Amino acid sequence: xxxxxxxxxxxxxxxxxxxxxxxxxxxxxxxxxxxxxxxxxxxxxxxxxxxxxxxxxxxxxxxxxxxxxxxxxxxxxxxxxxxxxxxxxxxxxxxxxxxxxxxxxxxxxxxxxxxxxxxxxxxxxxxxxxxxxxxxxxxxxxxxxxxxxxxxxxxxxxxxxxxxxxxxxxxxxxxxxxxxxxxxxxxxxxxxxxxxxxxxxxxxxxxxxxxxxxxxxxxxxxxxxxxxxxxxxxxxxxxxxxxxxxxxxxxxxxxxxxxxxxxxxxxxxxxxxxxxxxxxxxxxxxx
Numbered sequence: 001x002x003x004x005x006x007x008x009x010x011x012x013x014x015x016x017x018x019x020x021x022x023x024x025x026x027x028x029x030x031x032x033x034x035x036x037x038x039x040x041x042x043x044x045x046x047x048x049x050x051x052x053x054x055x056x057x058x059x060x061x062x063x064x065x066x067x068x069x070x071x072x073x074x075x076x077x078x079x080x081x082x083x084x085x086x087x088x089x090x091x092x093x094x095x096x097x098x099x100x101x102x103x104x105x106x107x108x109x110x111x112x113x114x115x116x117x118x119x120x121x122x123x124x125x126x127x128x129x130x131x132x133x134x135x136x137x138x139x140x141x142x143x144x145x146x147x148x149x150x151x152x153x154x155x156x157x158x159x160x161x162x163x164x165x166x167x168x169x170x171x172x173x174x175x176x177x178x179x180x181x182x183x184x185x186x187x188x189x190x191x192x193x194x195x196x197x198x199x200x201x202x203x204x205x206x207x208x209x210x211x212x213x214x215x216x217x218x219x220x221x222x223x224x225x226x227x228x229x230x231x232x233x234x235x236x237x238x239x240x241x242x243x244x245x246x247x248x249x250x251x252x253x254x255x256x257x258x259x260x261x262x263x264x265x266x267x268x269x270x271x272x273x274x275x276x277x278x279x280x281x282x283x284x285x286x287x
Contacts, residue, residue: 079206084253088246095190095242110231110238111181118232126229130193133200133219140208140215147207157255158203165199165251169244182234191236191244197223198248206256223248 097103098110141147147154169192178189201223205216227245230236236244 079256081257088250091246107237194244197226202252
């Protein structure tokens, strides 16, 4: 009897231990399975995410060249009429405010300070640099730095800008009848040299600002030198120079803001050439 009881107890304990082992094994398997599933899912999600990222990057990097070109060309480099008139208007208004002995810093005071600083030193720099911005333009073309517009439209822009500038400057000279500082004549106001230099500088700026603002800065520095030497050489008053600069900028900006490209924007390039000691012009047209 005792042996039978001991046997039953032994069987019960063995059965309990076996059940516990099975439960532990099941828990272990389930836990490991969950961990495995989680790892696989995470791996799958990460892999899919990487695929998405790679695909998006690939799409961006493999965009058609034409679409990239369109994005670059559509960058806002078009001359807007009102904003482009602000600086020319400010120059003209300041110049008008300084006529003779008027204004915060009058033309008479400017002449006195210039004579005190430079004395009777004269240099014909203004006569040499009057077309210097156009020379810069030509050098850039020679170096194959393509301007914004094709050759035909660029020539039209230059012609119209020059026509407007001349149509403003010379009638004003005869209408105002203002004597020059050196008393040489009565066609002082406004400065034609300064207007010419600034209309050319503005054209260079408008044609090359999409490449670098430094080209425009260099052109305006040359134009400002012309204006300064018109006063140093005692040929113009301060008011003449500032109004002339404003008229030059106004003329070019007005043309660029209103110009219509009648012949479209065909790829026309006109470049000076030099080969075997022979100079010439090379023109390429892309339809």
